[in-house]
Amino acid sequence: MPRPTPISGFPEWLPRERIIEQHLLDTLRRSFELHGFASIETRAVEPLDALLRKGETSKEVYVLRRLQAEDAEAPDAGLGLHFDLTVPFARYVLENAGRLHFPLRRYQIQKAWRGERPQEGRYREFAQADIDVVGADTLPAHYEAELPLVVAEALSAFPMPPFTIHTNDRRLAEGFYRGLGITEPGEVLRAVDKLDKIGPAGVAAALTEIGLSDAQLKACLALAEISSTDGSFADEVRALGVRHELLDVGIEALTAVVEAAGRQVPGLVMADLRIARGLDYYTGTVYETFVTGHESFGSVCSGGRYDALASDGKRTYPGVGLSIGVSRLLGLLIGRGLVTASRSVPTCVLIAVPAEGDRTAAELVASRLRARGIATEVSPDAAKFGRQIRYADRRGIPHVWFLGSGDRGDEVKDLRSGEQNAADAGTWAPPPADLHPTVVAASGA
Amino acid sequence: MPRPTPISGFPEWLPRERIIEQHLLDTLRRSFELHGFASIETRAVEPLDALLRKGETSKEVYVLRRLQAEDAEAPDAGLGLHFDLTVPFARYVLENAGRLHFPLRRYQIQKAWRGERPQEGRYREFAQADIDVVGADTLPAHYEAELPLVVAEALSAFPMPPFTIHTNDRRLAEGFYRGLGITEPGEVLRAVDKLDKIGPAGVAAALTEIGLSDAQLKACLALAEISSTDGSFADEVRALGVRHELLDVGIEALTAVVEAAGRQVPGLVMADLRIARGLDYYTGTVYETFVTGHESFGSVCSGGRYDALASDGKRTYPGVGLSIGVSRLLGLLIGRGLVTASRSVPTCVLIAVPAEGDRTAAELVASRLRARGIATEVSPDAAKFGRQIRYADRRGIPHVWFLGSGDRGDEVKDLRSGEQNAADAGTWAPPPADLHPTVVAASGA
Numbered sequence: 002m003p004r005p006t007p008i009s010g011f012p013e014w015l016p017r018e019r020i021i022e023q024h025l026l027d028t029l030r031r032s033f034e035l036h037g038f039a040s041i042e043t044r045a046v047e048p049l050d051a052l053l054r055k056g057e058t059s060k061e062v063y064v065l066r067r068l069q070a071e072d073a074e075a076p077d078a079g080l081g082l083h084f085d086l087t088v089p090f091a092r093y094v095l096e097n098a099g100r101l102h103f104p105l106r107r108y109q110i111q112k113a114w115r116g117e118r119p120q121e122g123r124y125r126e127f128a129q130a131d132i133d134v135v136g137a138d139t140l141p142a143h144y145e146a147e148l149p150l151v152v153a154e155a156l157s158a159f160p161m162p163p164f165t166i167h168t169n170d171r172r173l174a175e176g177f178y179r180g181l182g183i184t185e186p187g188e189v190l191r192a193v194d195k196l197d198k199i200g201p202a203g204v205a206a207a208l209t210e211i212g213l214s215d216a217q218l219k220a221c222l223a224l225a226e227i228s229s230t231d232g233s234f235a236d237e238v239r240a241l242g243v244r245h246e247l248l249d250v251g252i253e254a255l256t257a258v259v260e261a262a263g264r265q266v267p268g269l270v271m272a273d274l275r276i277a278r279g280l281d282y283y284t285g286t287v288y289e290t291f292v293t294g295h296e297s298f299g300s301v302c303s304g305g306r307y308d309a310l311a312s313d314g315k316r317t318y319p320g321v322g323l324s325i326g327v328s329r330l331l332g333l334l335i336g337r338g339l340v341t342a343s344r345s346v347p348t349c350v351l352i353a354v355p356a357e358g359d360r361t362a363a364e365l366v367a368s369r370l371r372a373r374g375i376a377t378e379v380s381p382d383a384a385k386f387g388r389q390i391r392y393a394d395r396r397g398i399p400h401v402w403f404l405g406s407g408d409r410g411d412e413v414k415d416l417r418s419g420e421q422n423a424a425d426a427g428t429w430a431p432p433p434a435d436l437h438p439t440v441v442a443a444s445g446a
Numbered sequence: 447m448p449r450p451t452p453i454s455g456f457p458e459w460l461p462r463e464r465i466i467e468q469h470l471l472d473t474l475r476r477s478f479e480l481h482g483f484a485s486i487e488t489r490a491v492e493p494l495d496a497l498l499r500k501g502e503t504s505k506e507v508y509v510l511r512r513l514q515a516e517d518a519e520a521p522d523a524g525l526g527l528h529f530d531l532t533v534p535f536a537r538y539v540l541e542n543a544g545r546l547h548f549p550l551r552r553y554q555i556q557k558a559w560r561g562e563r564p565q566e567g568r569y570r571e572f573a574q575a576d577i578d579v580v581g582a583d584t585l586p587a588h589y590e591a592e593l594p595l596v597v598a599e600a601l602s603a604f605p606m607p608p609f610t611i612h613t614n615d616r617r618l619a620e621g622f623y624r625g626l627g628i629t630e631p632g633e634v635l636r637a638v639d640k641l642d643k644i645g646p647a648g649v650a651a652a653l654t655e656i657g658l659s660d661a662q663l664k665a666c667l668a669l670a671e672i673s674s675t676d677g678s679f680a681d682e683v684r685a686l687g688v689r690h691e692l693l694d695v696g697i698e699a700l701t702a703v704v705e706a707a708g709r710q711v712p713g714l715v716m717a718d719l720r721i722a723r724g725l726d727y728y729t730g731t732v733y734e735t736f737v738t739g740h741e742s743f744g745s746v747c748s749g750g751r752y753d754a755l756a757s758d759g760k761r762t763y764p765g766v767g768l769s770i771g772v773s774r775l776l777g778l779l780i781g782r783g784l785v786t787a788s789r790s791v792p793t794c795v796l797i798a799v800p801a802e803g804d805r806t807a808a809e810l811v812a813s814r815l816r817a818r819g820i821a822t823e824v825s826p827d828a829a830k831f832g833r834q835i836r837y838a839d840r841r842g843i844p845h846v847w848f849l850g851s852g853d854r855g856d857e858v859k860d861l862r863s864g865e866q867n868a869a870d871a872g873t874w875a876p877p878p879a880d881l882h883p884t885v886v887a888a889s890g891a
Contacts, residue, residue, distance in 0.1 A: 004758050005496070005541045010522065011489035013538065015545055016552070019485050035816040037793035037823030040464050044456035044571050045490070045557060049513075051450070061512065067561035068494075068507045068526070077455065077561060077570060081513070093458065096450045100460055102840050104826045106791070107461070112490060116512035116522060125522060126489050141827055143805060264806065313449045346551070348482035360588060361709065371480040378482030381549045382586055395547050 010117075010125030012328065017345035017397075018335050022128075024342070024440040025159050025327065026110060029130045032155030033108040038132050041107050043089035045114075046080040051092060061116040082114040086131045087282070087304075087322060091311035094135055094318050103137035103318070104144075110327070121336075122298050122329045131304075133322030135311070140319040142254065145286045145306055146261035149270050152290075152302055152323045160340050160442040163293040164301070167228070167273035168258055170286050171305070173251025174277065177224055177238070180245030181217050187281075189213070193225050194277035197296075225275035231263060232256045234272040258286055284308040288323055292333060301330045343439045344397025347376045349431050350413070351393040352402045354380040362404055366411065369426040370402075375436065377402075390416065399435045402426075455562075455570030457773060462790035462842075463780050467573075469787070469885040470604050470772065471555055474575045477600030478553040483577050486552050488534035490559075491525040496537060506561040527559040531576045532727070532749075532767060536756035539580055539763050548582035548763070549589075555772070566781075567743050567774045576749075578767030580756070585764040587699065590731045590751055591706035594715050597735075597747055597768045605785050605887040608738040609746070612673070612718035613703055615731050616750070618696025619722065622669055622683070625690030626662050632726075634658070638670050639722035642741075670720035676708060677701045679717040703731055729753040733768055737778060746775045788884045789842025792821045794876050795858070796838040797847045799825040807849055811856065814871040815847075820881065822847075835861065844880045847871075 007013070014022055030040075052062050062081040083089045086109045094101065110130045117123055132151060134144045149166045156164065174193075178186035192207040199207075201222055208218040220241055227237045235252045255272055262270035278287040285306035292301060304323035311318040334340045350370055352363040360379065367377040378398075380389045386403075393401050394416055402424070405411045413424040452458070459467055475485075497507050507526040528534045531554045539546065555575045562568055577596060579589045594611045601609065619638075623631035637652040644652075646667055653663040665686055672682045680697045700717055707715035723732040730751035737746060749768035756763040779785045795815055797808040805824065812822040823843075825834045831848075838846050839861055847869070850856045858869040 004543075005493075005537050007541065008489065008491070008493075008522070008525070011491060013488055014486070015542060016484040016486055019487065022487075023485055034792035035819070035821050037791060037821055039461040039791045040468055041461055042458070042464065042467075044453065044458055045559075046453070046456060046571070048450075048453075061514075063510045063522075064513050065508045065527070066511060068509055077453070077508075080453070082510070092450050096452065097460060098449075102790075102837075106823065114490075126491070136826075143802075147809075265809070345547075346482060346484045347479035357588075364592075364710070374480070376480050376482055378551065381581075392547075 010119030010123075012124055012126070012332070014331075014335070015345070017342050018331075020342040020345065020347075020438045021335055021340055021440050022327070022331055024438075025331065026128075026130065028159045029155045029325065029327075030108070030110065032151065032158055033130075033132055036106070036151045036154075038106045038108040038151075041090070041093065041109055042111055043083070043086070043093050043109070045082055045112070046077075047083050047089055047092060049079050049081045051088065052081045052084065063114050063116055084115045085113050086111055086129050086324060087133070087307070087310070090131070090133060090135075090322075091307075091318070091320070094311050094320075095313050098137070098313070098316070098318070103135065104140060105135045106132070107135075108132045122326075122332050124328050124332075127326065127328035130325040130327050131322055133304075133320050135318050135320035137318060138316055140306075140321065142257060143261065144321050145254070146258045146270075148304075148321055148323055149258075149288055150262055150265055152325065153266060153269050156302070156325070160440060161292075161334075162295070162339060162442075164290055165268075165293065166262075166270045166288055166290045166302070167276050168255065168270055168286055168288050169272065169274050169276040170251040170255040170258075171283055172247050172285060173238070173255055173274070174224070176245040176248030176251050177241075177243050178221065180243040180248055181220055183213065183217060185211070189221060190277045193221060193275065196225055196275050228271055228273040228275075230259070230268050230271040232260050232272075234259075234274065238274070254285060278303060278305055282307045282310045286321065290323075292330075295333055295337075298333050299329065301326050301333070338443050340440055341443045343441075344399070345438075346396045346398060347438060348378050348393075348396065348398045349375050349435055349437075350377045350400045350402050351389070351398050352377060352379045353386055353389045353404070354383045355386075355404060355406070356383045359383070359404060366402060366404065366426045370429075373430070375431060390414075397438075400431055455564030455568075457569055457571070457777070459776075459780075460790070462787050463776075465787040465790065465792075465883045466780060466785055466885050467772070467776055469883075470776065471573075471575065473604045474600045474770065474772075475553070475555065477596065477603055478575075478577055481551070481596045481599075483551045483553040483596075486535070486538065486554055487556055488528070488531070488538050488554070490527055490557070491522075492528050492534055492537060494524050494526045496533065497526045497529065508559050508561055529560045530558050531556055531574050531769065532578070532752070532755070535576070535578060535580075535767075536752075536763070536765070539756050539765075540758050543582070543758070543761070543763070548580065549585060550580045551577070552580075553577045567771075567777050569773050569777075572771065572773035575770040575772050576767055578749075578765050580763050580765035582763060583761055585751075585766065587702060588706065589766050590699070591703045591715075593749075593766055593768055594703075594733055595707055595710055597770065598711060598714050601747070601770070605885060606737075606779075607740070607784060607887075609735055610713075610738065611707075611715045611733055611735045611747070612721050613700065613715060613731055613733050614717065614719050614721035615696040615700040615703075616728055617692050617730060618683070618700055618719070619669070621690040621693030621696050622686075622688050623666065625688040625693055626665055628658065628662060630656070634666060635722045638666060638720065641670055641720050673716055673718040673720075675704070675713050675716040677705055677717075679704075679719065683719070699730060723748060723750055727752045727755045731766065735768075737775075740778055740782075743778050744774065746771050746778070783888050785885055786888045788886075789844070790883075791841045791843060792883060793823050793838075793841065793843045794820050794880055794882075795822045795845045795847050796834070796843050797822060797824045798831055798834045798849070799828045800849060800851070801828045804828070804849060811847060811849065811871045815874075818875070820876065835859075842883075845876055 283305035287305035290302035728750035732750035735747035
């Protein structure tokens with residue numbers, strides 16, 4: 002078998018990098034649970050018609066087929082891999098509505114798949130960490146300010162560079178476009194969504210193509226230029242002279258989100274009227290998150306409010322949520338060397354084995370250390386101590402334990418200082434910082 | 447949209463059941479890390495040729511196709527979902543050999559997919575938790591006794607019913623069959639592997655069909671009847687009068703595994719010569735694990751030693767590992783009501799909101815509790831207190847916090863006792879057992 006090579010768009014981490022990913026996921030989970038979000042996981046597959054109903058990414062869906070499927074009517078025929086966690090969650094809510102309590106606060110950390118062309122920050126298989134609150138029939142607007150703050154608190158508990166959450170309101174944009182006399186605001190929204198990629202001239206060309214007048218497209222571009230970390234964006238919008246009932250609703254809602262968030266963490270959440278979000282299911286507030294100095298990497302946490310994603314005819318389940326692009330964020334943080342892990346294994350102590358006959362004694366010491374929460378392995382073989390120390394050193398294991406013999410008791414060596422001291426397996430403890438691998442911002446990053 | 451229905455073979459948990467799954471996965475991870483196993487995750491897909499190379503399950507592989515794929519040569523053409531975690535891990539080892547340290551101890555907790563007919567304990571999408579140790583060119587035999595003990599320790603840290611790990615050695619069986627003059631021992635192994643399903647008469651018929659004489663098949667069935675929790679199985683095997691060099695190697699290896707494991711946990715690991723394992727890649731010790739009283743549910747943790755799964759022509763990477771069937775085990779424990787979770791949300795405290803204007807004050811109390819690790823949510827709205835208490839009660843949230851006003855300070859109510867006491871957000875703590883949801887064996891189970 003020749004050495005396998007990676008598959009473009011399907012990233013994998015080495016053990017030391019995986020420790021960084023685990024630390025990020027643990028941090029997010031802890032924050033989400035502290036805020037009362039319950040975990041759910043959904044199956045990886047959904048019926049194709051459910052996947053194709055919503056959003057621009059439908060064409061990138063991966064379809065499943067059993068290698069030797071005989072029966073097109075089999076229950077696993079016509080399935081595709083989910084491309085996000087929102088569509089499966091909406092389906093889960095409908096399917097289990099009678100057994101869930103609303104409003105439902107849930108988080109979901111899973112892989113998703115899209116057959117997009119891979120590029121920096123864009124993968125075909127990627128992990129997402131989502132939080133959503135979903136109500137039955139109604140959902141209070143205060144969640145639209147609460148959720149970006151939860152996500153920000155979760156991300157800030159990790160060694161993250163500074164970031165900003167940019168918000169807009171779909172109704173503000175749609176009302177503005179309608180006030181301009183535009184009848185297909187969705188097309189304008191999709192064109193404006195490409196502003197960062199193709200620039201104002203590109204967007205202007207796209208808007209001309211869909212039939213906007215020069216005055217209309219200039220107003221649309223002027224709207225997209227407006228941003229503020231407080232309610233002052235509203236005056237700038239009104240100064241453009243457009244009037245529409247839906248515009249007023251959007252301005253009021255966005256003002257409430259920015260001001261409520263600003264009361265808790267000033268400057269974190271800003272109104273940014275260029276934010277559009279490609280997915281069709283958003284109906285109110287939308288969010289994108291940019292890491293300061295790495296804006297071109299794209300949004301690392303996006304979402305919004307969706308009022309009509311889940312409905313069974315009798316009830317609708319409006320929701321609001323944000324999705325952290327875990328793989329994209331790690332692609333940035335690991336790929337650009339912004340964070341680093343202290344070692345590549347969980348192990349804190351290696352028990353050296355003087356001779357194979359001592360393995361049982363070594364395992365006993367290991368058990369006693371593990372019983373007190375100290376991650377310990379026993380050396381794979383009774384090689385020369387120099388080689389056993391190298392085994393630990395290469396993996397970043399900080400301590401090597403030597404069994405006593407005759408009058409000499411056990412001793413433990415700190416591989417960084419080289420210091421070796423007497424130690425008892427029932428009482429010895431490593432410095433607290435050595436207990437688990439640590440993940441920190443890389444020095445100089 | 448009509449209410450969606452489940453897809454057979456793709457199980458999902460409700461939030462309270464998911465808490466049980468999380469607790470199992472946390473427990474396993476903690477044990478694996480205490481033993482120095484590092485986490486890795488591999489992509490969900492492998493090239494089809496890699497998936498079809500090994501094992502009986504090849505025909506059940508799910509193949510991926512992009513919905514609008516134009517190019518059969520695209521890097522994501524010809525991919526299938528992995529059906530276990532061993533084949534992807536072997537590929538990962540080969541791909542990254544130059545950047546890994548051997549022996550490599552890794553655990554891997556992920557989903558896998560097989561297009562099998564769903565039945566109790568068998569799913570099309572299922573979670574597995576694997577540990578393996580892989581060496582470069584050589585791997586000491588002591589790992590074959592160590593790994594089942596790690597798995598047993600990990601499972602025993604969860605409220606599990608009693609279980610036994612059954613082991614055999616492929617070389618023992620192959621040597622025995624060859625000693626009987628059988629030239630295709632693989633076919634015999636696959637027939638004997640069905641003993642639990644089709645019984646001795648069924649296996650005898652299958653063995654007759656592949657050309658075994660009556661004496662040969664009787665000896666094969668007699669071998670499969672032998673078991674012991676110590677080395678005494680060896681005498682019973684020798685009493686059958688078959689001689690072969692490979693048989694001796696297998697007996698010696700299996701004796702070492704059973705005796706080494708028995709020294710640490712007597713009775714846990716037993717020699718059971720009917721254990722075969724369907725997958726082709728095992729070359730030495732094999733394991734299956736049965737929950738006492740639920741043997742018909744099938745093995746909940748299986749694996750073995752594989753010497754030739756990963757080889758790049760220059761080096762081979764022998765390994766030994768076990769895989770816990772997380773979904774199957776939970777299907778048993780949850781499906782039969784053997785374990786239960788104390789609540790359906792992580793939340794320990796709900797802050798009641800007297801009026802919407804008090805939301806900011808309520809969030810402040812929540813922040814102070816969260817800062818001390820107490821999972822807290824704020825009530826969704828300022829409904830009557832009775833309704834807010836019902837919100838907590840339905841989810842199993844044990845404590846409801848009432849903001850003070852005027853002369854009255856904050857108070858907290860324990861919903862189980864009904865007791866309500868003065869409390870300060872900077873110092874109050876719940877009883878330790880309330881801090882997180884607990885998972886326990888169901889009473890009477």
